[in-house]
Amino acid sequence: xxxxxxxxxxxxxxxxxxxxxxxxxxxxxxxxxxxxxxxxxxxxxxxxxxxxxxxxxxxxxxxxxxxxxxxxxxxxxxxxxxxxxxxxxxxxxxxxxxxxxxxxxxxxxxxxxxxxxxxxxxxxxxxxxxxxxxxxxxxxxxxxxxxxxxxxxxxxxxxxxxxxxxxxxxxxxxxxxxxxxxxxxxxxxxxxxxxx
Amino acid sequence: xxxxxxxxxxxxxxxxxxxxxxxxxxxxxxxxxxxxxxxxxxxxxxxxxxxxxxxxxxxxxxxxxxxxxxxxxxxxxxxxxxxxxxxxxxxxxxxxxxxxxxxxxxxxxxxxxxxxxxxxxxxxxxxxxxxxxxxxxxxxxxxxxxxxxxxxxxxxxxxxxxxxxxxxxxxxxxxxxxxxxxxxxxxxxxxxxxxx
DNA sequence: TTTAGTATACCTACCGGTGTATATACGTAA
DNA sequence: TTACGTATATACACCGGTAGGTATACTAAA
Numbered sequence: 001x002x003x004x005x006x007x008x009x010x011x012x013x014x015x016x017x018x019x020x021x022x023x024x025x026x027x028x029x030x031x032x033x034x035x036x037x038x039x040x041x042x043x044x045x046x047x048x049x050x051x052x053x054x055x056x057x058x059x060x061x062x063x064x065x066x067x068x069x070x071x072x073x074x075x076x077x078x079x080x081x082x083x084x085x086x087x088x089x090x091x092x093x094x095x096x097x098x099x100x101x102x103x104x105x106x107x108x109x110x111x112x113x114x115x116x117x118x119x120x121x122x123x124x125x126x127x128x129x130x131x132x133x134x135x136x137x138x139x140x141x142x143x144x145x146x147x148x149x150x151x152x153x154x155x156x157x158x159x160x161x162x163x164x165x166x167x168x169x170x171x172x173x174x175x176x177x178x179x180x181x182x183x184x185x186x187x188x189x190x191x192x193x194x195x196x
Numbered sequence: 197x198x199x200x201x202x203x204x205x206x207x208x209x210x211x212x213x214x215x216x217x218x219x220x221x222x223x224x225x226x227x228x229x230x231x232x233x234x235x236x237x238x239x240x241x242x243x244x245x246x247x248x249x250x251x252x253x254x255x256x257x258x259x260x261x262x263x264x265x266x267x268x269x270x271x272x273x274x275x276x277x278x279x280x281x282x283x284x285x286x287x288x289x290x291x292x293x294x295x296x297x298x299x300x301x302x303x304x305x306x307x308x309x310x311x312x313x314x315x316x317x318x319x320x321x322x323x324x325x326x327x328x329x330x331x332x333x334x335x336x337x338x339x340x341x342x343x344x345x346x347x348x349x350x351x352x353x354x355x356x357x358x359x360x361x362x363x364x365x366x367x368x369x370x371x372x373x374x375x376x377x378x379x380x381x382x383x384x385x386x387x388x389x390x391x392x
Numbered sequence: 393t394t395t396a397g398t399a400t401a402c403c404t405a406c407c408g409g410t411g412t413a414t415a416t417a418c419g420t421a422a
Numbered sequence: 423t424t425a426c427g428t429a430t431a432t433a434c435a436c437c438g439g440t441a442g443g444t445a446t447a448c449t450a451a452a
Contacts, residue, residue, distance in 0.1 A: 005396075005397070008397080008398090022310065023310045024222070024307075024308055024309070024310055026220070026222035026223065026308070027222065027310055029440075029441060029442080030441080030442060030443080031440080031441080031442090039398080040398065040399055040400080041442090041443085042397095042398070042399065042400085042401095042443095042444080043397075043398055043399080045442090045443065045444075046396090046397065046398075047397095050442075050443075051441095051442065051443090099312075102310075102311065103307065106364070107307065107360050107363075107364065108307040108308075110363055110364050111220075111299065111303065111304040111307035111308060111363065112220055112222070112304075112307060112308045113220070114218065114219045114220055114223060114298075115298065115366075116295075122364075125364055126364050126365055129361070129364050129365070130365070150373055150376065153361075153369065153370060153373040154373050154374070154376070154377040156357070156361060156370075157353075157354055157357035157358050157361055157370055157373060157374045157377065158353055158354065158357055158377070159357065160356075160357045160360040160361055161352070161353035161354055161355065161356045161357020161358070161360065162353050162357070163360075164303050164356040164357065164359075164360055165325065165349075165352060165353055165356055167303075167306055167307065168302070168303065168306050168318075168321055168322050168325050169322055169325070169326070170311075173349065174349060174352075174353055177346055177349040177350050177353060178350070178353045180346065180350070181350040181353065181354070181377065181381055184380065184381055184384050185377055185380055185381075188380050188384075200417095200431095204431080204432085225406075225407060225408080226407080226408060226409080227406080227407080227408090235432080235433095236432065236433055236434075237408090237409085238409095238410080238411095238432070238433065238434080238435095239431075239432055239433080241408090241409065241410075242430090242431065242432075243431090246408075246409075247407095247408065247409090
């Protein structure tokens with residue numbers, strides 16, 4: 001059997017994504033990915049240089065969709081920066097209800113991979129986080145908020161903090177607490193509920 | 197050769213702690229722990245039921261010292277809740293400078309271990325986080341702050357968020373942003389810089 | 393016929409874990 | 423004090439399973 005190379009590659013990546021995210025990178029063997037993708041291990045090594053490259057490709061593939069999801073969570077609601085930021089944390093609170101939710105794939109990859117081995121995945125994760133922070137900065141600056149670089153950074157901290165706490169406690173209350181904190185910070189920096 | 201059992205056990209735990217924290221739990225074999233502890237693997241399995249039990253014991257051993265460190269970071273400075281909370285994040289900003297710093301061992305364990313396997317370490321991590329949150333709650337209530345449960349929760353989010361971001365970016369700026377956010381939240385909830 | 397892609401089978405290293413022999417500390421009785 | 427028995431503690435050697443990775447033969451499309 002032989003589909004196109006691109007199709008096979010996508011199937012491998014999809015299987016890898018599911019398993020890596022669900023069980024953790026080091027807990028998933030290349031054999032397991034092969035079985036999930038209904039492909040032999042040799043085929044995986046035809047398409048990817050090794051497990052590390054597969055992991056990097058997995059994170060790379062997650063980057064754009066996750067970023068888009070975060071942005072959509074905010075822009076899909078009409079309203080000020082405060083209301084949109086609240087929507088962001090509301091989405092988080094919603095996600096934790098699903099047992100399949102396992103936190104942020106990028107943060108988990110960094111937590112799992114020893115830094116000194118400079119795994120290619122580490123840079124991908126850092127770029128992902130930096131990208132959303134930059135997007136937030138623009139968003140807040142567009143609303144004319146004071147010190148949007150600091151504000152964006154603080155929202156990132158709240159976001160990843162809420163994810164971490166929810167992963168540990170499996171309790172949406174942390175997303176709600178983070179939402180309230182975000183609203184407070186935004187209003188202090190000049191945001192009002194009704195502008196824009 | 198034979199020291200006391202307690203001494204050997206401590207040596208194993210010390211070695212396990214160093215390696216698990218430095219490289220990640222799944223990246224460290226029992227053999228590696230044995231070598232680091234200058235003990236044979238069989239000795240480890242005499243003292244611990246298995247790797248899972250060793251991991252649990254490692255986290256259990258970290259609980260009290262880490263908690264004490266966090267509390268000391270706050271109580272060692274004179275001043276209001278705001279000043280003490282700032283000191284907490286200042287300690288974090290200091291730690292990230294060390295290359296040996298690898299974030300929160302509890303959060304990393306949770307990120308690395310698949311939840312559905314209900315590894316004993318997961319509960320230990322959750323209890324640790326809950327314990328510091330409870331302590332913060334008491335601390336803030338003692339200062340007469342509004343809604344100390346919410347406030348404590350928000351500080352926890354900022355704390356673990358700052359740790360996550362710093363682990364990813366290796367940049368103390370996130371601890372500083374978190375410190376500023378914490379100060380803002382505290383003052384909104386009734387804290388002043390000079391009370392107490 | 394060539395060549396990109398897939399399958400079978402296999403390799404070596406190392407994983408967590410164990411069977412068993414041995415060495416030492418310590419309570420007990422002469 | 424000494425001799426001894428026993429529980430405790432460590433060492434050595436080993437196990438089956440599985441990890442990441444590969445040699446090679448085959449297959450199907452161009």
